[in-house]
Amino acid sequence: MIAESQGFAGYLRRDLLLAYRRRGEVASPLIFFVLVSTLIPLGISPDSARLAELAPGIIWVMALLATLLSTETLFASDYQDGSLEQLLISPQLLALPVLGKILAHWLVTGLPLTLVSPLIGLMLSLPAAGLLPMMASLALGTACLSLIGAVGAALTVSLRKGGLLLSVLVIPLYMPVIIFGSAAVQSAIDGLNWLGPLAVLAAMLSAAVALCPLAIAGALRLVSNN
Amino acid sequence: MSPQFDSLKQLWDMAGHGPYVWTVVLVSLAVLGWLLIRPVQQHRDNLQSIARQSQRQQLQQAASTSSAEPSEEDK
Amino acid sequence: MAAGRNWNWFHRMGSPRWFYETTGRWLPWLWVLTLGLMLTGLIWGLAYAPQDAKQGNSFRIIYLHVPASFLALAGYYLMAIAGAIGLIWKMKLSYMVMKSAAPIGAALTFIALFTGAVWGKPTWGTYWVWDARITSMLILLFLYLGVLALQYAFHSQETGNKASAILALVGTVNIPIIYKSVDWWYTLHQPATIKFTSAPSMHMDMFQPLLVMIIAMYSFYGLALILYTRVEILRRERKSSWVRELALRTQPAQVDQ
Numbered sequence: 001m002i003a004e005s006q007g008f009a010g011y012l013r014r015d016l017l018l019a020y021r022r023r024g025e026v027a028s029p030l031i032f033f034v035l036v037s038t039l040i041p042l043g044i045s046p047d048s049a050r051l052a053e054l055a056p057g058i059i060w061v062m063a064l065l066a067t068l069l070s071t072e073t074l075f076a077s078d079y080q081d082g083s084l085e086q087l088l089i090s091p092q093l094l095a096l097p098v099l100g101k102i103l104a105h106w107l108v109t110g111l112p113l114t115l116v117s118p119l120i121g122l123m124l125s126l127p128a129a130g131l132l133p134m135m136a137s138l139a140l141g142t143a144c145l146s147l148i149g150a151v152g153a154a155l156t157v158s159l160r161k162g163g164l165l166l167s168v169l170v171i172p173l174y175m176p177v178i179i180f181g182s183a184a185v186q187s188a189i190d191g192l193n194w195l196g197p198l199a200v201l202a203a204m205l206s207a208a209v210a211l212c213p214l215a216i217a218g219a220l221r222l223v224s225n226n
Numbered sequence: 227m228s229p230q231f232d233s234l235k236q237l238w239d240m241a242g243h244g245p246y247v248w249t250v251v252l253v254s255l256a257v258l259g260w261l262l263i264r265p266v267q268q269h270r271d272n273l274q275s276i277a278r279q280s281q282r283q284q285l286q287q288a289a290s291t292s293s294a295e296p297s298e299e300d301k
Numbered sequence: 302m303a304a305g306r307n308w309n310w311f312h313r314m315g316s317p318r319w320f321y322e323t324t325g326r327w328l329p330w331l332w333v334l335t336l337g338l339m340l341t342g343l344i345w346g347l348a349y350a351p352q353d354a355k356q357g358n359s360f361r362i363i364y365l366h367v368p369a370s371f372l373a374l375a376g377y378y379l380m381a382i383a384g385a386i387g388l389i390w391k392m393k394l395s396y397m398v399m400k401s402a403a404p405i406g407a408a409l410t411f412i413a414l415f416t417g418a419v420w421g422k423p424t425w426g427t428y429w430v431w432d433a434r435i436t437s438m439l440i441l442l443f444l445y446l447g448v449l450a451l452q453y454a455f456h457s458q459e460t461g462n463k464a465s466a467i468l469a470l471v472g473t474v475n476i477p478i479i480y481k482s483v484d485w486w487y488t489l490h491q492p493a494t495i496k497f498t499s500a501p502s503m504h505m506d507m508f509q510p511l512l513v514m515i516i517a518m519y520s521f522y523g524l525a526l527i528l529y530t531r532v533e534i535l536r537r538e539r540k541s542s543w544v545r546e547l548a549l550r551t552q553p554a555q556v557d558q
Contacts, residue, residue: 022426023480024386084428151467151468151471155451155464155467155468156451156454158455158460159454159455165450165451165454168443168446168447168450169447169450169468171443172440172443172444172447172472172479173471173472173477173484174477175440175479175482176475176478176479176481176482176483178481179485179486180482183485183489196520200482204478211474213469215470215471218388218467219464219467222463222464222467223460223464225460227350229348230348230349230350230351230352230520234303237347237348240357240358240359240361241352241357241358242357242358242423243357243358243359243361243423244358245422246359246362246422246423247358247359247361247362247420248418249417250362250365250366250415250419250420251343251347251365253366253412253415254369254412254415254416257408257410257411257412258339258408258521260326260526261404261405261408261410262525262528263520264528264539265525265528265531265532268526268527268532269531269532269535271534272532272536272539273535273546273547273548273551273552274552276535276539276544276545276548277545277548277551277552278551278552279539280545280548281549296354
């Protein structure tokens with residue numbers, strides 16, 4: 001009944017509603033992001049010059065881990081309650097509802113991370129010139145991470161201990177994103193052109209939007225057949 | 227083309243670079259050798275276990291066909 | 302499900318057995334070729350090639366490092382192509398090749414990294430640098446490990462095959478992007494003190510043994526891939542009559558069991 005006439009928008013609305021009902025669970029990547037970032041000065045030094053130097057990389061690594069943390073649950077509840085089967089049976093193109101789910105995932109993880117990141121930036125004494133590029137690169141980059149992570153989540157959805165495996169599969173694929181993401185912030189701080197790396201991130205995002213749903217659809221078909 | 231080293235000792239030393247070069251050679255050859263030995267062993271083990279299994283089945287079949295007739299006559 | 306299995310059985314009919322029997326005839330030659338080339342190349346490279354003017358004798362590591370790196374990368378593509386063929390044409394044999402390629406590729410990537418690290422010590426004074434090529438190689442190792450881990454994560458062989466084929470394909474799309482981005486990242490951060498771009502000028506006397514070693518490594522790769530695939534064929538076809546007959550014919554000493 002739920003699965004009827006649900007394309008992109010239907011699944012987007014449905015997943016956002018589900019996320020709203022599980023607010024506490026959905027907020028945990030964000031809390032993780034903030035908490036772990038406060039560990040960094042404690043672990044390194046309170047010296048603002050040193051922190052400023054490390055801030056772009058640290059913020060990006062933390063954002064990546066926080067996204068990874070939430071990726072595991074992307075298809076898990078649908079797999080358990082059987083709605084994934086319904087989605088696969090429906091005759092429509094699988095890529096659109098999958099994209100809807102991923103957009104919902106980004107709206108509840110990547111976007112909040114992006115919005116909170118200036119706060120972390122201030123705590124780690126990131127130079128002011130880096131704040132806007134950081135938000136822009138995080139907005140584009142976390143969307144890439146959600147898409148790539150979804151491939152891993154789809155491949156491991158039927159496994160009981162898929163979480164660790166998921167990180168092994170997905171982290172190597174994340175590397176280009178973190179390179180260009182932190183490079184955008186770093187170039188802005190150094191007074192260089194930061195639109196270049198950002199444009200590369202945008203290009204990666206469009207490639208991922210085009211290609212990842214194909215792999216995800218294949219993986220979901222395969223895993224749920226089993 | 228002529229040998230670059232006058233003695234085996236010199237070949238082993240390689241003018242101070244011997245430890246690096248020979249570590250690389252030994253470790254690489256060990257890994258490469260392992261890559262070849264492992265499948266050869268597994269191949270043999272598999273063939274043996276398949277042979278054992280099918281022999282056992284043949285024996286069981288032979289036993290059941292030869293014992294089937296008298297046992298039915300007894301009852 | 303049942304229909305799918307019937308279909309696969311159809312494909313399986315000819316090929317694995319054909320592969321097993323054909324490669325069985327090649328194997329002795331391939332063994333001789335591999336061992337002969339490897340021995341020739343190693344002795345030539347280690348004892349007869351002239352030493353490098355700048356790096357001295359440590360440059361001889363190149364004779365293992367470069368061939369291993371070549372095959373590590375080529376092996377990933379071979380694995381992904383085999384996986385793609387399996388996904389598209391549902392060919393059992395090509396999944397077996399894919400599964401066999403993963404451990405070989407991972408081991409060769411390890412050799413490439415290890416030899417590179419040991420080479421770095423006498424040449425640049427350090428075992429590990431975050432050089433573009435070294436970093437890409439490390440990521441390649443992670444990609445191989447992911448495929449291997451996924452292969453064994455599923456109970457069903459079939460699912461494991463298809464899942465790792467999809468992952469290998471995703472990785473293939475990513476490899477050029479990873480390489481380019483790591484390259485770009487490295488030029489951004491390149492430390493001024495270490496200069497890698499000055500490749501040792503290759504004298505003909507140095508290059509010839511390298512060529513022999515590269516061919517030897519290709520031959521080795523083919524041999525290892527065939528050996529692993531044959532094991533896989535035996536394992537999966539153990540119920541079929543030709544494998545049983547083969548086992549009984551080649552293992553006659555088991556009668557007392």
